[in-house]
Amino acid sequence: MPLDTDELFRVLADPTRRRILDLLSEKESLAVNDIGKAFPELVTSGISKHLMVLRAADLVTATRDGRHQYYSVNAKALEESLAPWLSKYERYWTSALERLRDASERPA
Amino acid sequence: MPLDTDELFRVLADPTRRRILDLLSEKESLAVNDIGKAFPELVTSGISKHLMVLRAADLVTATRDGRHQYYSVNAKALEESLAPWLSKYERYWTSALERLRDASERPA
DNA sequence: TCATTATCTTACCGTACAGTAATATGATTC
DNA sequence: GAATCATATTACTGTACGGTAAGATAATGA
Numbered sequence: 001m002p003l004d005t006d007e008l009f010r011v012l013a014d015p016t017r018r019r020i021l022d023l024l025s026e027k028e029s030l031a032v033n034d035i036g037k038a039f040p041e042l043v044t045s046g047i048s049k050h051l052m053v054l055r056a057a058d059l060v061t062a063t064r065d066g067r068h069q070y071y072s073v074n075a076k077a078l079e080e081s082l083a084p085w086l087s088k089y090e091r092y093w094t095s096a097l098e099r100l101r102d103a104s105e106r107p108a
Numbered sequence: 109m110p111l112d113t114d115e116l117f118r119v120l121a122d123p124t125r126r127r128i129l130d131l132l133s134e135k136e137s138l139a140v141n142d143i144g145k146a147f148p149e150l151v152t153s154g155i156s157k158h159l160m161v162l163r164a165a166d167l168v169t170a171t172r173d174g175r176h177q178y179y180s181v182n183a184k185a186l187e188e189s190l191a192p193w194l195s196k197y198e199r200y201w202t203s204a205l206e207r208l209r210d211a212s213e214r215p216a
Numbered sequence: 217t218c219a220t221t222a223t224c225t226t227a228c229c230g231t232a233c234a235g236t237a238a239t240a241t242g243a244t245t246c
Numbered sequence: 247g248a249a250t251c252a253t254a255t256t257a258c259t260g261t262a263c264g265g266t267a268a269g270a271t272a273a274t275g276a
Contacts, residue, residue: 006123013121014235015114018193025196032252046236048253067244067251075200088130092183122263140224154264156225175223175272 003057003081011057016042017050024060024073031068057081111165111189119165124150125158132168132181139176165189 003011012018016039023038024030036047051071054060058077062069111119120126124147131146132138144155159179162168166185170177 005126009117009121009123009126013117015117016235018113018117022196025200043237044251045238045253049235052253064244064252069252075197078197079201085126088133089183089186092133093187124263141222151265152223153225153266156223157263160225172224177224 002084003059003077005081005085007057008081008085011053011059014050014053016046017054020047020050020054021059021073021078024071025075029063029070029072031070033068035071110192111167111185113189113193115165116189116193119161119167122158122161124154125162128155128158128162129167129181129186132179133183137171137178137180139178141176143179 019039020035023035032044032048032051035051036042036044039047051060051062055062055071059074059081060071061074062071064070127147128143131143140152140156140159143159144150144152147155159168159170163170163179167182167189168179169182170179172178
């Protein structure tokens with residue numbers, strides 16, 4: 001079930017959480033430790049807390065392997081949660097989103 | 109100049125500000141007072157402050173007429189500011205955004 | 217013109233919430 | 247049992263929101 005718009009923006013408001021999502025979107029999946037390495041300024045518990053928020057929002061999924069917890073971005077949930085809000089403004093948008101679309105269709 | 113992503117999400121994080129944008133996207137342009145009427149739980153100064161934040165972010169524009177200040181949504185700035193972030197995830201997205209696009213192309 | 221009213225903005229203050237670090241607890245592997 | 251990794255809990259802190267009140271500017275009316 002897609003996330004409520006208020007919830008979505010509350011979760012995405014934090015720069016660290018967005019950076020975590022960015023990181024996970026580049027790599028296939030990462031353990032908490034590896035994510036933590038990308039944030040030397042934060043302690044692991046802080047990372048874990050953000051991951052909990054993201055997981056509660058279903059924007060990431062976690063599978064455990066031994067004592068490691070591997071996180072991946074849930075792009076589908078992100079997309080579906082954002083779509084209702086985007087739809088309210090997309091009628092204005094032709095240029096930038098189309099450019100994005102074109103770029104993804106004709107990769108360099 | 110498009111808004112920094114951190115700034116953008118910080119501004120959009122507040123539900124009231126998003127509701128103001130929604131309102132302005134429906135109507136052509138509105139005076140502060142009229143916007144305030146849509147938020148009976150808030151005092152006018154509160155609305156004004158949110159409008160200042162939106163204006164500083166260039167997500168709305170204001171023109172004054174006498175003692176009225178008329179606000180409009182700046183859809184172009186919203187689009188351009190959001191595009192860089194969206195582009196990082198759009199490669200995952202085909203379904204929902206395309207459905208949105210199709211819907212806007214073939215209105216009922 | 218002067219006072220009054222209307223509209224919007226700014227300043228100040230209190231409160232509530234969210235992020236971080238530190239610590240403790242739980243779970244898994246060796 | 248010892249060590250490692252992840253999560254939960256607690257305490258601290260800063261910040262952002264909202265209200266009240268004051269300030270600024272413009273219209274109205276005597």
